[in-house]
Every structure is written in C-alpha cells, then in structure tokens.
Amino acid sequence: xxxxxxxxxxxxxxxxxxxxxxxxxxxxxxxxxxxxxxxxxxxxxxxxxxxxxxxxxxxxxxxxxxxxxxxxxxxxxxxxxxxxxxxxxxxxxxxxxxxxxxxxxxxxxxxxxxxxxxxxxxxxxxxxxxxxxxxxxxxxxxxxxxxxxxxxxxxxxxxxxxxxxxxxxxxxxxxxxxxxxxxxxxxxxxxxxxxxxxxxxxx
Ligand SMILES: [Zn+2]
Ligand SMILES: [Zn+2]
Numbered sequence: 001x002x003x004x005x006x007x008x009x010x011x012x013x014x015x016x017x018x019x020x021x022x023x024x025x026x027x028x029x030x031x032x033x034x035x036x037x038x039x040x041x042x043x044x045x046x047x048x049x050x051x052x053x054x055x056x057x058x059x060x061x062x063x064x065x066x067x068x069x070x071x072x073x074x075x076x077x078x079x080x081x082x083x084x085x086x087x088x089x090x091x092x093x094x095x096x097x098x099x100x101x102x103x104x105x106x107x108x109x110x111x112x113x114x115x116x117x118x119x120x121x122x123x124x125x126x127x128x129x130x131x132x133x134x135x136x137x138x139x140x141x142x143x144x145x146x147x148x149x150x151x152x153x154x155x156x157x158x159x160x161x162x163x164x165x166x167x168x169x170x171x172x173x174x175x176x177x178x179x180x181x182x183x184x185x186x187x188x189x190x191x192x193x194x195x196x197x198x199x200x201x202x203x
Contacts, residue, residue, distance in 0.1 A: 005124050020118030033133040034107040037081055040136040042100035044078040077136050084129040149174055151195045155181040
C-alpha cells in the first residue's frame, strides 16, 4: 500500500494514496485550488498591491491601477502561490489582468494533465497551493468588507480604514476612523510610499 505523499493521516493512521501519490482528499483539494487560484491571485494583486497598470499587449501605461496601500502580506501570499505553481517569482511588469490570464492558462493546463502529475512525486511541490489559496480567500475575500490598513492617517496618525469600491472599477476609499480625513485618491500613492519608507526605516 502506498501512502499519501503529503503525509496525511487520520487519527495517526497514514492515509492511502488512491490517486497516484495523493489520497482522495488531497486530490480533490488540489483540483479545487487549481480552479480557484487564478481569481485569488488576481484579487490579491488588483486590490491590495499598488502597481502601474500596463496594457496586456505592451508596456504602455494607460492608467494607474486603483491605488491601494501596499500590502506586504497580500504580496507574499501571491508570490508563494506563484512559486508553488512555477517555482518562480511573478514578473514585476505583470499587472493583475496579466497575472490572472497567465494563472488561468497555467492552472487549466495543470488540471488537464493532473492524472500524469499525480503519478509523479513532484506533485508535492504543488500542494502548498491548497493552503495558500485557502489563506488568500480567508484573509482577502473577494466580496470585501471594510478593513483597517497599514497606512496611518496623514492628519492624525491614527489607523485608516479601507473601504472597498462599491462596484468593479469604482474608487477605493481610505478613511481615518478618528478624524474622518479621507485620503484623496490622487494622493494615495504618495502616502503609501511614505508609509512604506517609514516602515522600512524602522525594520
Ligand atoms: Zn493526502
Ligand atoms: Zn485622522
């Protein structure tokens, strides 16, 4: 009997690998992750990471992404997801649309060849994707709720609250809960950079 390569066990008993090197549970979790990872990756990049928008076909910036305070945690989860999928970092010039389309193609490809993959021991390198996709969905649900940001209020230095856009493409709002100051969208990037620099200086 072959046991699940991820080391799964039920009450201390190793679980049988029924799908190549994976047990039934890990196999269906992996399929779920491959189906959900592209959207999760897009979301992590779209809303929580500030970067210039580039056209899919070229490098001509047309407009800025909705500015959001840089979120190191969201950044890292996305990078780790991509690492699990490819062993590489997400190319810096990719915007969230590019990340989505590349991830979609890749996950679909892996999904189509899953039967082969699960019969190779390397499938274990892909397994972190399950936990990371869950983590991404849990911490950064696609249906967003207002949440505190790392960006201090420029007026009073209290915590600011991120208000998700009401509709796709709508404006993000970051507002101070103490004094009510709202960071103007065009200043968001400036303050985010400032906060980043200050944070780095304290590390
Ligand atoms: Zn398993
Ligand atoms: Zn304030």
